[in-house]
Amino acid sequence: MTSFKLIHNLIVIPIAVNGKKLSFILDTGVSKTILFQTKENDSTLLLRPKEVFIRGLGAGLPIAAVLSKGNHMSVQGLVAINETVFAMEPGFFDVSSKMGVPIHGIIGHALLKNLILKINYKRKKINFYAPESAPYDKCRKCEILPIQFYGKKPYVNIQVQLDTIGKQMIPVKMLLDSGGTDALWLFEDFTTAIKTPIKYFNDILGEGLSGVIYGNRSRIPKLKIGSFEIKKPTVSFLDTTSTRLARRFKARNGSLGGGVLKRFTVWLDYPNKQVMLKKNSSFKAPFYYNMSGLDIVYHGKQLVEEFVPDISSYRPRKNNLVAFSTTSSYNFKPSYKIKTVVKTSSAGKAGLKAGDLIIRINNKPASDYSLNDIINEFSEKGNKRIRMKIKRLGVEMTFKFRLEKKI
Template sequence: MKRLILYIFVLLLYTSVLSQGKFQFYGKNTDKQEVSFKLINNLIIIPLEVNGHKLSFILDTGVNKTILFNGIDSDSISLNNVNKFFVRGLGSGEPIEVLSSKGNSFRVKNILSSNQELYVVLRDSFNLSAKMGTTIHGIIGYDLLKDVIVKINYNRKSVVFYNPKTYKVQKCRKCETFPLQFYKNKPYIDVEARIDTINNVTIPVKLLIDSGGSDAMWLFEGTKKNIKTPIKHFRDVLGEGMSGTIYGNRSKIPYLSLGKFLIEKPTVSFLDTISTLNARQFKERNGSIGGNILNRFKVWVDYPNKKITLKKNASLKKGFFYNMSGLHIIYDGKELVKEVIRKKTEDTYGGENKEGDIISFINYYQYKFKPKYKINVVVEGSPAYKAGILKGDIIMSINGQKSYEYTLEEIMFLFQTKPNRKIKLKVKRGFVYLKFEFKLEKRI
C-alpha cells in the first residue's frame, strides 16, 4: 500500500509537466535513461510499468498500438475507459475481440506518461509466453518510440532512451543512416536485395523495420516487384499473428544490401497472400527486416527525426540458420521434479585423516519445480515427422540430458546447429514413454 501511495504521489507530481499521451523524462537525469533488457529469440524484452504494475513487454518497432495480453497477471490491472471491438491482424483466422482502454499510466524507469491508450487481447492467440519460455505481458512500439531516441546495443543487452530535446548526434564514420518512411505509424526503409538465385540482379525493396520479428527477413510474394520463392525452399509454420497461424516458405537469398553493409545469404520467409492480407494494405511494402538481422548492429532508432542508424557489430558475418528438425516447441508450465543430492561424509576417528578412515555417501532428495516443454507443431515431411514424433508429446530428455536442464532458447538453438547432427528425444505420450532418433536435415 505504501508503494502504491508513493507511485500515485509521483504521478500527480509530474502530471503538470506531462502533456497528454506523451512520454517525458523526469528526475535528476532528464537527458537519457538506460535500461537492461532480456534478449530471447532475437526479441527485446523491457520492463514496463502499467498503472503501477511491473510487467514485461516486447519493444517492437513493428506495432503502432500498445497491446496487453489477457492473462493471470494482467487480470489484476485496473483499466480505465474500456470499450470493446474486433480487429484483424496477420494470420488466416477470424477477427479477434479486443478491449480498448484509455487514460493509463506507463513508466519505463524515469520516463513517464500519464495518459496512454492500450489494447487488451482477450484471446491470446500469440501465446508468446509459452513460445518464448518466459512471461510476456504485452508489446509496445510507436506509443513510446515517438517521444524518444533509442540506442539498442544487442551485445550488451541494453537500450538507452534519449531525450530528443537535448540529444546531440555524434559523428560516426562506420555508421550508415537511412531515412524512415512512416505508414500508419510504422517505420519503413528502402534497401536493395538480390532475390533471384540465378541472375545477378538486385531490386529495390521497401521493408518494415520490425524489431518484434525474430526472423531475419520476410518477403511478400506476388507484389509489384514480382517477388517469388526460390526453387530451393520448404513449407513451414512461420509464426502466430493476431488472427492466427502464419504459413509460408522458408528459403535463402544471395544477399541484402543495407547501404555499405552486405548481409550475405540471409534466411528469408516468403509469406502467402492469405496470411498477410492485412499487412498488404500498404501497397508499397515488400516485407520486413527482423531481429535476426538487426541484432548484428548497434541500432539508433530516431522516430522524431525519421531516421535509423546502423553500426555493425562482431556478429555481422555470422551465418544464418533455421530450424532443421521440423519441431516447434513451447513452454508447458512447471512440474515437480525429484532430485538426488549426494553428500560425502567422513569418519576420521577423532578428526585426523588416517589410513582406514571410513568415507561414505548419503543420498538426500529434494523436490523442485522445473520447466516442462511440449511439442506444439511437427512440420509435415520434416525429420521429426518421419521419426514419428507427434504434436502434444512432452519432452523428457534431449541427447541424454533432462529437458528441464535446457532453456527453450537453448533447445531451439540446438535444432539450428548443423546438418546431420543426431538428435535423440525421449518423450511422454499419455502414460507411455517413447524414444525417437533423427538427424537434422538441411532442406535448402
C-alpha cells in the same frame, strides 16, 4: 540505461502500466499497444475499458479485445500519459509459452513516437532519450537510413539479391520490424521480380493475433543496407492470406527483422525519422533456422527430484576410490511440449506428434534447458542426430531423427 532479455531475436523490456511493472516485447512493427490479460495483469488495471474487435496476421477471424484510454506508461524514468491499450481476452494468445518467460504485452509506436533509443544487442542494454538530450555517438562507420511512416509503422529502403535473376540488386521497401524473429520476410510480387527461390521448404513461420502464419523458408545470396553487405541471410515468403493482410501499405515488399537487427547497435529515432546502424561482432555470423520441424512451447513448471552428492558423507576407499552418498531435493523446473509438427520434416516422419510432452533431449533432462537452448539445439548443425524421450497419453516413448539442412 535499461537491461533487456533477448529471446528468439526479440527484445523483452520492463514497462510500468498504471504503476504495475510488466514485461513487454519491443515491436516496431505494431502500431497498437497490446496487453495479454493474465491472473497477474487483468483488465482491472486499465482505465475506462470497452469491448472492440481487432485482427492481426494469420488466417483466423477478428478477435475480441478490451480498449482502454488514458493509461500511464513509464520506462527508465520517462513517463507517457493518456496512452491507449488493447487488452486481449485471457488465454487467447499465449506468447509466454512461445518465449519461455512471462510476457504481458507488445509495445511499439506508443513508446517510440517521442523518444530516441540506442539498442545495444550485444550487451542487451537500451538507452531511452528525449529528443533534445540524445547524445548521438560520432560514428564514421555507421549507416543512417531515412524512415518513412505508414500507419505509425517505420519503413526503410534496402536492396536484395535473388538467385532467380542473377546478380541484380532489387530495391525493396521493408517494415523495420524488431518484433520479427526472422532475418527477412519478402512478399512474392512478379512485377518486382520477387519470388521464392528455387531451393526452399514449407514451414510454419510464426503465429499472429489471428492465427498461424505459413509460408516458404529459403535463403538469398545477399542483402545491402546502405554500404553494409550481409551474405546468405535466411528469408521467409509468406502464404497468400498473410501477405494480403500484411501488405495494407501497397509499397511494402517485406520486413527486416530481429535476425538482421541483432547484428548491429541500433539508434532508433522516430522524432527525426531515421535509424542509424553500427556493425557489432555478430555481423558475419551465419544465419541459422530450426531444422527439426518442431514448434516447441513452454508447458508450465513441474516438480522435479534432483540428486546431489553429499560431500559431508565422503568416505575414502582402497585403490584411490572415494564414495559419496547422495541427497535429493524437489524443485519446480520448466517443462516443454510439442505444439505443432511439420509432417514432412524428419521429426514428423520419425513419429513425433503435437501434444507430446518432452522428457529428455540427447540424454539431458528437458527441465535443464531453457526454450532458447532447445531452439539452438535444433538450429546450429545440419545432420545432427537428435534423440528425444517424450510422454504421450501417459506412455514414455523414444524417437530418433537427424536435423535436415534444406537451404
